[in-house]
Amino acid sequence: MTATELDSQIAHYVLGLGDDALIYAQRLGEWISRAPQIEEDMALGNIGLDLLGQARALLTHAGELDGTGRDEDQLAYFRDEREFRNVHLVEQARGDFGDEMARLLWFSAYAGELYARLVDSADEVVAGVALKAVKEVAYHRDHARHWVVRLGDGTEVSRERMQAALERVMPFVDELFTDAAADVAAAESGVGVRPSELRVAATTFVTTVLEEATLQMPEEPKRHARGGRDGIHSQVMGYLLAEMQHISRSHPDASAW
């Protein structure tokens, strides 16, 4: 691999981290005014805000690394679907509250392990983002854990619905821990970590929570989502981007809001 190719793989890796945070922030923001209680509107909004902050720093850095000089806004608002590097899990339609808690549990279990490792990244900006993110994600993970336990070990109905939500989210979990080419390159250069190395710790965390919640770990699904890191997305991604990007694209020259 030439030095330029390596740089571009690392930019690709950082963009993947940023896109996961950005797209999940967008989905979490949808809960404001729709959550089961007002405290939860605020909680999910706040979690989304933390992720948006992480995304801003990561996208800005990805724009520096890839040599195009694109800033965070250009990357967020002026890329098309095929250029987004996020996993399928974060772009899925929000479903019911149980679905969101199942998704938040898996995503923050993954992100908690990820950022705990990235604090030692050879890239200063990535390490800086990780230092903040590791504390924030611990809060998100704890929030998901509380709800999964409360719903799982709650009434018969809440238990059934939480279990069903875990089953629906399961096909999107494996992709989080699958190594893409950029992950390998970033790990070898000391900037990133291989997602496959996070699988055991994150799965152990989720298993412990499910036991506490009297829920079952879903069986291995027949199909796994794939290709998000290469820009292959679900149908819902187009609608998400349309909503997220339309104002910026309608007024590309606007400089003050």
Place this chain on the structure above:
Amino acid sequence: MVTVVAECSTVADRIRAVPDPEIPVLSIDDLGIVRDLRVDDKARRVHVVITPTYSGCPAMRAIEQSIEHAAQSAGFTVEVETRLSPAWTTDWMSESGKAALQRFGIAPPSTTRTTGGPVAVAVQRRRVACPVCGSEDTEELSRFGATACKALRRCRSCREPFEEFKTL
């Protein structure tokens, strides 16, 4: 005539006294987000390094603008640099800042434990005193409050709901 030393301290003091837009009883110096402040008297230029409390804190932009305003009103130009590392912690909050929070009705953060490994799964029982009556018999209503840095609690003794500055 104003001496150079006085001018220097004036602009630095003005910047350090910039209030947090969400919690105006705290200055940015109380919060501990000013990591470096250099005054160049000859060029009449100030360089300020700040570190965000939370990644997505929307107050950061407002704080930057307030710093710019404070410097300009003292006749200086300013450059504000945002630095992520080392990450901000509530341990950097001054004792006077914590006292001001208490008076304002927000329970101040406690000192963080330094843990090396991953965060423990077990729920930690922290004791948070009610800023109204001082009772430690309080309960958490929500881990997320009106801003990223606060949680919601209620006092079981005086029944008053209050905000807690989250320990980070």
